[in-house]
Amino acid sequence: MGTVSHVITGSVPVSEPLRRKVWAAIRVLDYHPNHVARSLKTSKTRTLGIIVPDMTIPYFPKVIRGAEAAARKRGYSLIAVNSDDDGDRQRDLLSLLRSQRVEGILLVMAAAPTPASQIAKMLEAGVRIVCVDRIPDRVDVDCVSVEDTDAASIGVEHLLAVGHRRIAIVTGPQSLKNERQRLLGYKLALDRAGLPLDEDLVWLGNLRPEDVSALCREKLARSPRPDAIFCTNGPTGLGALRALRDVGLKTPEDIAFATVDELMADDLFYPSITTVVQPALDIGGTAADILLNRIENAAGSDESVMVRLRPELKVGDSSRRL
Amino acid sequence: MGTVSHVITGSVPVSEPLRRKVWAAIRVLDYHPNHVARSLKTSKTRTLGIIVPDMTIPYFPKVIRGAEAAARKRGYSLIAVNSDDDGDRQRDLLSLLRSQRVEGILLVMAAAPTPASQIAKMLEAGVRIVCVDRIPDRVDVDCVSVEDTDAASIGVEHLLAVGHRRIAIVTGPQSLKNERQRLLGYKLALDRAGLPLDEDLVWLGNLRPEDVSALCREKLARSPRPDAIFCTNGPTGLGALRALRDVGLKTPEDIAFATVDELMADDLFYPSITTVVQPALDIGGTAADILLNRIENAAGSDESVMVRLRPELKVGDSSRRL
DNA sequence: CTGTTAGCGCCTTCAA
DNA sequence: TTGAAGGCGCTAACAG
Numbered sequence: 008m009g010t011v012s013h014v015i016t017g018s019v020p021v022s023e024p025l026r027r028k029v030w031a032a033i034r035v036l037d038y039h040p041n042h043v044a045r046s047l048k049t050s051k052t053r054t055l056g057i058i059v060p061d062m063t064i065p066y067f068p069k070v071i072r073g074a075e076a077a078a079r080k081r082g083y084s085l086i087a088v089n090s091d092d093d094g095d096r097q098r099d100l101l102s103l104l105r106s107q108r109v110e111g112i113l114l115v116m117a118a119a120p121t122p123a124s125q126i127a128k129m130l131e132a133g134v135r136i137v138c139v140d141r142i143p144d145r146v147d148v149d150c151v152s153v154e155d156t157d158a159a160s161i162g163v164e165h166l167l168a169v170g171h172r173r174i175a176i177v178t179g180p181q182s183l184k185n186e187r188q189r190l191l192g193y194k195l196a197l198d199r200a201g202l203p204l205d206e207d208l209v210w211l212g213n214l215r216p217e218d219v220s221a222l223c224r225e226k227l228a229r230s231p232r233p234d235a236i237f238c239t240n241g242p243t244g245l246g247a248l249r250a251l252r253d254v255g256l257k258t259p260e261d262i263a264f265a266t267v268d269e270l271m272a273d274d275l276f277y278p279s280i281t282t283v284v285q286p287a288l289d290i291g292g293t294a295a296d297i298l299l300n301r302i303e304n305a306a307g308s309d310e311s312v313m314v315r316l317r318p319e320l321k322v323g324d325s326s327r328r329l
Numbered sequence: 330m331g332t333v334s335h336v337i338t339g340s341v342p343v344s345e346p347l348r349r350k351v352w353a354a355i356r357v358l359d360y361h362p363n364h365v366a367r368s369l370k371t372s373k374t375r376t377l378g379i380i381v382p383d384m385t386i387p388y389f390p391k392v393i394r395g396a397e398a399a400a401r402k403r404g405y406s407l408i409a410v411n412s413d414d415d416g417d418r419q420r421d422l423l424s425l426l427r428s429q430r431v432e433g434i435l436l437v438m439a440a441a442p443t444p445a446s447q448i449a450k451m452l453e454a455g456v457r458i459v460c461v462d463r464i465p466d467r468v469d470v471d472c473v474s475v476e477d478t479d480a481a482s483i484g485v486e487h488l489l490a491v492g493h494r495r496i497a498i499v500t501g502p503q504s505l506k507n508e509r510q511r512l513l514g515y516k517l518a519l520d521r522a523g524l525p526l527d528e529d530l531v532w533l534g535n536l537r538p539e540d541v542s543a544l545c546r547e548k549l550a551r552s553p554r555p556d557a558i559f560c561t562n563g564p565t566g567l568g569a570l571r572a573l574r575d576v577g578l579k580t581p582e583d584i585a586f587a588t589v590d591e592l593m594a595d596d597l598f599y600p601s602i603t604t605v606v607q608p609a610l611d612i613g614g615t616a617a618d619i620l621l622n623r624i625e626n627a628a629g630s631d632e633s634v635m636v637r638l639r640p641e642l643k644v645g646d647s648s649r650r651l
Numbered sequence: 652c653t654g655t656t657a658g659c660g661c662c663t664t665c666a667a
Numbered sequence: 668t669t670g671a672a673g674g675c676g677c678t679a680a681c682a683g
Contacts, residue, residue: 010669012662019663022668037454042428043374044660046365047675063390065593072385072411084425086408089394103406106364132359248597271387271593275570277600332653334678341679344652366676369659 015040046108053083055298056104057113057139057291060092060214065271066241066287067115070139073291074113081299083110092214094119101129111135111298113291116143118214120182137298139290142184142313149301151294151314153285155185158318159192159239160199162265162283165320166235167200169328171263175208175226175233177219177247179240189239189267208233212243219246220253227254234262235326241268248280264325267318278324286316337362368430375405377620378426379435379461379613382414382536387593388563388609389437392461395613396435403621405432414536416441423451433457433620435613438465440536442504459620461612464506464635471623473616473636475607477507480640481514481561482521484587484605487642488557489522491650493585497530497548497555499541499569501562511561511589530555534565541568542575549576556584557648563590570602586647589640600646608638 013019014029021029032038046052055078059067075085086109090097097117104112114126114136123146129136130148137149159176166174176193179186194204210226212219219242227250236251238244244266251258258264258278265281273280293314335341336351343351354360368374377400381389397407408431412419419439426434436448436458445468451458452470459471481498488496498515501508516526532548534541541564549572558573560566566588573580580586580600587603595602615636 009662009664009671013669016662020668025669037450039424039428041369041430041660043365043368043430044675045662047363047369047659047677048661048663050675052365061394062384063387063394065385065387068385068390072383075411084408084410084429086406088406089397102361106361107406108363108365128359245594245597248594252597270597272567272570275567275574275592276597331655331678331680335653338678342652347653363676366659367678369661369675370677370679372659 050108052108052110054086054107054109055083055111055113055295056086056088056100056107056109057115058088058090058097058100058104059115060117061089062087064242066140066268066285069287070115070291070294073288073293074139074295075291076288077292077295078299081303083295083299085295090115090117092118094121094125097121098125101125101134105129105132105134110302111137113137113139113294113298115139116141116183118180118183135298135301137294137301139294140185144184147311149294149297149311149313151290151297151316152185153290153318154315155188156192156195158267158283158285159189159237160196161192161318161320162237162267162281163193163196164200165281165322166237166263166265166326167196167202169263169326171235172202173205173208173231173233174235174237175210177210177212177223177236177238177243179243180213181211186239193237193239212246214240214242216242216246216249219243220250223247223250224254227251227256232262236262236264238264238266241266241270244268244280245270248276258325259327259329263327269321273323276323276325278327281323281326282321283318284321285318290316372430374430374432376408376429376431377405377433377435377617378408378410378422378429378431379437380410380412380419380422380426381437382439383411384409386564388462388590388607391609392437392613392616395610395615396461396617397613398610399614399617400621403625405617405621407617412437412439414440416443416447419443420447423447423456427451427454427456432624433459435459435461435616435620437461438463440502440505457620457623459616459623461616462507466506469633471616471619471633471635473612473619473638474507475612475640476637477510478514478517480589480605480607481511481559482518483514483640483642484559484589484603485515485518486522487603487644488559488585488587488648489518489524491585491648493557494524495527495530495553495555496557496559497532499532499534499545499558499560499565501565502535503533508561515559515561534568536562536564538564538568538571541565542572545569545572546576549573549578554584558584558586560586560588563588563592566590566602567592570598580647581649581651585649591643595645598645598647600649603645603648604643605640606643607640612638 071087078085142150267283393409400407464472589605
């Protein structure tokens, strides 16, 4: 009965008594509309996808929840999947989400260099994508991320302000533009302070805490030691902290420490950790909103937007002035 | 052309040359099969759902990833959503997943008491559900969880072994069966050690760290103070640790501490935290496997299974013998 | 082995 | 305001 559809979608007026009867029947039969059939008919799934590298890294669940909330507010649901920072897996997931006919995809690119063509192809095919957190080179796509350069310079300037001069930076993979920009922020901050760049204090790491730990232990064994360490992201920061513990350096007495990205419960670390906090929920929410705007006003401009959200410095004991 | 379908699904043999031609066309046209239509036809979505209270709590992403991996291995994908421990939201999500025609649901029940009928109704309607982590009362359903009683008694026995006698327990909401069982494990451990139960040392909390903090601060102000605190889950443990910090008690010198559930990076806390670790990945994976077995052998037994996985004690400094 | 066909359940015309 | 009918893209069954 087509009338049932009218009642459910409310698209066509239906008389009160009939409507009541329909709802009654729905309840009695415990009827649940089949979204699959509806989607096939309307070619609208009201579903978005989000691909993150690994949702066991605390930053990503926050992004997802921000996006989920924004999507729900507009009647969409969100499918979250993990790429493990693997390019092939990312390709498969994009393809899967596309086959599932999500109406748009929030993509935190895999750290393994993603062939620009992978994204460009999807875009050309009309799949709507918003890049979150990690910004691709050379691809014209909507992006939402933290102000990367600022995130680093805010942290480094804080370390300078409390009196440190030999500040080492530990980065993630330089294949990520964000990481390059954070390194740039470090250099700018030093420059503005009139300090020379010491290449020996630039420690290029990756996103695996164990690797970063090993790197730092090795670097810290050399002298002269830096008097502060700044890390450009959470997993890297975790690795560096473990290295400090392993080599027996106390912070802030022996060496100061600050990192971009909150560690879970970092107020409970002893000493508590100075952190440049990314507005993760907001990043996810903003990205979802941009995506939904594109979906709902297909007429929108062709200009792709690039939103950069401000990070915030949370000073802890690890960079306390002595 | 039905033949295309044969080529893609591989269900019917197709001659080599024709098959090559089809694949070529698929590539050229950048064809992506429409899973929506396929699902409508076959009434199989090859998708599972998982509802967790809040995936920003570190334990849950691990469960999800365990389930995701198990599902992927068998060609299924997984939709993860958050209930915020809210009964109404959980109802909506169950209904949504059902409408989306997921083939089964992994459910970590909301802490807000879930009307047994909510789950029972779904079950009757033929929706396959496996309860994960939190076990419902009175509902006959497949369940996978940690050995709750053991999780508590292992931790408490450890505290006893290092010499503590006045051990306080801080629990989550007693509306959760798991929490009642963990409390039971505490009592059993004391009993086996021949110690009497002191009701003043049973601190009934909830899953909000702030509330637990306040509770603990108040309890700790009284004397005599316990000489150890045992917490039955992560968020509760977090709250208790903050209370210790706030009232200036050092661990293990002033008071010993242990908790069920890993805190993120708890090796970096100073002192490092003694933890009863739950096999989260395994819990998720096992639950997904049980669910998929039910789906794939619809003929399976009617007996519902209850799997309890063993937790593991990880001793840190917070309970060190002085 | 290959091509044709009938729905899956729903929503959207369109006619009554 | 109501009901009937077509078709979304796919696959399974069947005919060639």
